[in-house]
Amino acid sequence: MTRRLRTVLALVATAALVPIAPAAQAHHSFAMFDPTKPMKFDAVVQSLQWTAPHAVLWVAAGKVDSYDPGVWSLELPTSPANLAKMGWSRNSVKAGDKVIVEINPMRDGRRAGQFKRATLTATGQVLSIGVIPGAQPPK
Amino acid sequence: MIIDALLPARSRARLSIALVLGLAPLICAAAPANPAPTRADWTTIADQPDLSGVWSPGPLDKYGPGGAEAPHWLPQVAQQIDALKGLDAAGRPQNIYINCLPEGLPSSVTQNLNSVEFLVTPGRITILGELDGNRLRRVWTDGRPHPADPDPSFSGHSIGHWQDKALVIDTIGFLPEVFIPLSQGVGFPNNGDMHVTERITLTGPDSLRQDIVVDAPHVLAAPWHASRIYTRHRDRSFDLAESSCREGDFLESTDAHGNAVFVPVPKDAGGATLPLDQANTPSKGTHQ
Numbered sequence: 001m002t003r004r005l006r007t008v009l010a011l012v013a014t015a016a017l018v019p020i021a022p023a024a025q026a027h028h029s030f031a032m033f034d035p036t037k038p039m040k041f042d043a044v045v046q047s048l049q050w051t052a053p054h055a056v057l058w059v060a061a062g063k064v065d066s067y068d069p070g071v072w073s074l075e076l077p078t079s080p081a082n083l084a085k086m087g088w089s090r091n092s093v094k095a096g097d098k099v100i101v102e103i104n105p106m107r108d109g110r111r112a113g114q115f116k117r118a119t120l121t122a123t124g125q126v127l128s129i130g131v132i133p134g135a136q137p138p139k
Numbered sequence: 140m141i142i143d144a145l146l147p148a149r150s151r152a153r154l155s156i157a158l159v160l161g162l163a164p165l166i167c168a169a170a171p172a173n174p175a176p177t178r179a180d181w182t183t184i185a186d187q188p189d190l191s192g193v194w195s196p197g198p199l200d201k202y203g204p205g206g207a208e209a210p211h212w213l214p215q216v217a218q219q220i221d222a223l224k225g226l227d228a229a230g231r232p233q234n235i236y237i238n239c240l241p242e243g244l245p246s247s248v249t250q251n252l253n254s255v256e257f258l259v260t261p262g263r264i265t266i267l268g269e270l271d272g273n274r275l276r277r278v279w280t281d282g283r284p285h286p287a288d289p290d291p292s293f294s295g296h297s298i299g300h301w302q303d304k305a306l307v308i309d310t311i312g313f314l315p316e317v318f319i320p321l322s323q324g325v326g327f328p329n330n331g332d333m334h335v336t337e338r339i340t341l342t343g344p345d346s347l348r349q350d351i352v353v354d355a356p357h358v359l360a361a362p363w364h365a366s367r368i369y370t371r372h373r374d375r376s377f378d379l380a381e382s383s384c385r386e387g388d389f390l391e392s393t394d395a396h397g398n399a400v401f402v403p404v405p406k407d408a409g410g411a412t413l414p415l416d417q418a419n420t421p422s423k424g425t426h427q
Contacts, residue, residue, distance in 0.1 A: 028410025029232035029324030049404075049412075051387035053270065056404075056412050073412040081253060081269045081380040085195075107230045108407070110417045134346075134370025135195035136252055 028054075030077060033104040033114035039064070042121075045097040046071060050090035052079040057093070057115050059101060067111055074103055074115040077129060077138035086130030098122065173262060173281070180261035188304050188341045190257035190264075193377040194369035210319060210353070210363040216327060223325045230409075232324030237410045239384035243293030243317040244310060244335050245353050247274060249365050250320045254372075256379055264299060264306070269382040278308050285311055293317055295335065308337040319355060319363070330357035345371035387412070 043059035055076040062069045076083065080090070093099065098121040103113035117128040131137055212220055223233055236242055242250065253269035262281035268274030278299040289296040289312030296312040313333045318326035333355040342348045347369040354362040389401035405418030 028237050029227065029322070030411075031227050031230050031232040031324050032407060032409040032411050034230070049387070049390065051389075052382040053384050054387050054412070056387065070416060071414045073414050075412050078252065079269065079382055081382045084380065085254075085377060106407070106411060110407070111414045112407070112411055112417075132195050133372075134197050134368075136198045138252055 030075075030104075030114050032106055032108070033075075034107045035104045035114075037105060038102060038116065039105050039113065040100060040102045043072065043099055043101050045093045045095055045099055047095055048090060048093050050080050052081065054078065055080055055083055055088075057101070057118065059099065061111075067109075070111050072101075072103075073112040074101060075112070076115045082132065082135075082138065083130075085132045088127070088130070092127055093118070093120070171283075176261035184259055184261065187259070187301055188306075190259055190306075190339070190341075190347070192256070192345075192371040192373055193379060194255045194257075194347060194371055195377075196251050196253075196255065197368040197370060209321070211360040212327070213358055213360050216358045220321070220325065220327060223327070224321075227322070227324035232409055235318045235320055235326035236323065241274065241293035242270065242320075243313065244295060244333075245351055245363075245365070246318060246320045246326070247276070247294065248337070248349055248351050248367055250323065253382065254377060254379055255369065267379055269379055270384060273379070273382055278306075285309075291315070295333075304340060306337075306339040308335075308339070310335040310337070319353060319358065327358055329353075329355040332356055342368070345373075347371065 041061055041064040043061040046058040046060055049056035049058060055078075057074040057076065059072050059074060060070070061067075061072055080088075100119045100121065101115070102117040103115055106112040115129075117126060119126050129138060226233055236246075241247075247268060247270075251268065251270065256267040258265040258267065262279065264278040264280055266274070266276040266278065268276075274294075276294045276297065278297040280299050280301075282300075283298060285296050285298060291312055291314040293314060295310040297308050297310040299306055299308040301307075311334055313329060313335075315331040315333075316328050317333070319329055319333075320326035333353065335354070336352045338350040340348050349367045349369065351365050351367075352362050353359070353365075388404055388406070390404055392400055392402045394400045405413040405415060407413055
């Protein structure tokens with residue numbers, strides 16, 4: 001079993017313990033994230049959810065400010081179709097990578113946020129939302 | 140069937156034959172065919188402006204919030220718009236695309252952030268996109284009129300023709316719920332009778348301009364004019380990708396039999412992905 005699969009299974013096992021929010025709501029405004037209180041913290045990559053309409057970087061972190069340790073959902077502002085044109089791939093990060101993430105946190109205090117940037121600790125490589133020539137940049 | 144209950148078998152058979160015979164001429168008369176394309180049809184297309192390739196929609200600079208190009212709402216609508224803007228600014232967007240229904244017009248022109256491809260073939264232009272589970276819109280260029288009573292849809296019924304070097308598109312038949320958008324978090328339903336006209340022109344070797352006029356008499360005080368500039372990409376990395384609007388609602392997993400399955404990801408009221416252990420209970424993070 002791959003490490004990534006184990007991670008996903010762990011996430012699913014956790015999911016089984018809690019009620020799932022009923023509504024399915026994919027494409028959405030990012031107004032629930034607070035750009036005036038950006039955060040930056042150390043984390044370990046769990047997986048890069050390579051899905052439309054928003055890719056999601058799942059990371060695990062210890063205690064961050066008043067947030068309890070746990071898994072964070074960091075939503076990228078666009079889809080794999082656009083991210084690929086910006087130089088990303090579904091293999092841009094892998095499970096276990098140590099990263100420093102920069103995010104706009106969710107206003108209600110849950111461990112979720114808008115992904116702004118990640119720096120790979122091992123190489124110093126910075127992953128940020130790129131640009132597509134001539135295109136309106138995502139948020 | 141009610142008929143089954145009311146009529147004996149022989150009568151039912153007679154009735155069926157009568158129905159088929161009676162309807163057949165109607166079906167024939169109401170079903171004009173799409174003719175097979177001819178060499179001349181393809182030659183005509185070859186001489187028209189070349190819309191091929193994948194186009195990236197540029198900045199929404201023609202109608203910035205509060206700008207001169209913003210829609211002019213009817214007074215009673217403007218009040219509701221102000222309330223929606225307030226909710227969006229407070230982090231409680233009344234999402235206009237949250238349910239993954241197709242965006243429809245005019246959003247697929249004015250709000251779209253994904254690539255667009257035009258397929259020009261005899262009798263129709265097909266506009267593809269990378270949202271809505273891969274958007275498909277048909278513009279009929281075979282000279283047909285709008286139906287007298289089109290089935291309402293998200294993108295409406297579109298007919299187009301070339302006016303010199305400009306593709307002019309006329310669209311009616313929208314669902315009244317389809318939004319006229321200000322942003323991804325603020326929009327307003329057209330409330331019926333919306334009429335959209337578009338004008339698409341090449342403005343350079345790899346640039347295209349799309350002018351759109353939205354007339355929605357139940358919500359707008361005057362037709363709304365907006366424009367979008369697109370940049371063409373020939374690089375294969377820009378080829379349209381599959382893009383399901385619902386895929387992000389699920390994680391890939393394995394069921395008890397070892398089969399690959401999708402499991403739902405929890406979301407907040409605004410549609411943001413949540414940690415699985417915090418689906419319903421906010422933690423004690425700094426933003427409470």
